[in-house]
Structure formats: C-alpha cells, structure tokens
Amino acid sequence: MNGRLYLVYTRKGANNDHIPRHRAPLFIAEVDPERLCVIRATEQIVVPERGARLGNFGITRVSDRESWVTVSEWMQTTWPDPWDCTVCEKYGADNRVYVAKLTAE
Numbered sequence: 115m116n117g118r119l120y121l122v123y124t125r126k127g128a129n130n131d132h133i134p135r136h137r138a139p140l141f142i143a144e145v146d147p148e149r150l151c152v153i154r155a156t157e158q159i160v161v162p163e164r165g166a167r168l169g170n171f172g173i174t175r176v177s178d179r180e181s182w183v184t185v186s187e188w189m190q191t192t193w194p195d196p197w198d199c200t201v202c203e204k205y206g207a208d209n210r211v212y213v214a215k216l217t218a219e
Contacts, residue, residue, distance in 0.1 A: 115181055116218030119145040122183055130163050134192050137167035161185055161212050165205025183214040
C-alpha cells in the first residue's frame with residue numbers, strides 16, 4: 115500500500131498460548147525491503163484474538179491505497195474434544211467473520 119510492503123501474520127508471544135498453533139491475533143507490520151524482515155516497531159494487531167484460530171485469512175488489494183484482510187473465527191479446539199466450541203466461547207469467540215479495511219495515510 116502506498117508503495118510499501120506489509121506482512122500479515124500470526125506469532126507466539128502475544129499472550130496466545132491457549133490458541134492452537136498461536137493462530138490469533140492477526141498482526142500487520144511493514145517489511146524492510148532491503149533486509150526482507152518485519153519492522154517490529156510498526157507491528158499492530160489487525161484482527162483481535164477472542165479464543166478461536168484465525169489462521170486461514172486472505173488479503174485483497176483493492177487499490178494502491180487500500181487493502182482488506184478477511185478471516186473468520188475457526189471454532190475448533192484441541193483434543194480430547196476438538197468440536198467443543200465452549201472452549202473458544204469462554205474467550206468471546208462466536209464464529210465471527212472479519213473484514214479489516216486498511217487504508218494508506
């Protein structure tokens with residue numbers, strides 16, 4: 115956007131150990147084009163963690179100045195009962211669908 119490269123990603127270390135594979139929240143950060151690494155000082159949460167995974171997200175370029183991040187809460191948990199949605203619900207998840215509209219300054 116606006117001539118800059120951004121990365122949307124998930125990671126450990128965001129108070130998200132209760133999420134399988136640390137798949138929430140979704141972060142966005144600018145990428146240093148020469149070093150090809152995330153500029154951590156630009157990191158922001160683009161979609162919050164509410165107890166469910168957000169790993170299957172998509173990015174849509176709308177224009178040079180606008181992009182969208184789309185994702186839904188995946189209510190599956192871990193064994194012994196991966197279909198027990200109450201585990202996700204206790205953190206606030208409700209199978210929500212997100213569209214985060216990102217615009218350049």
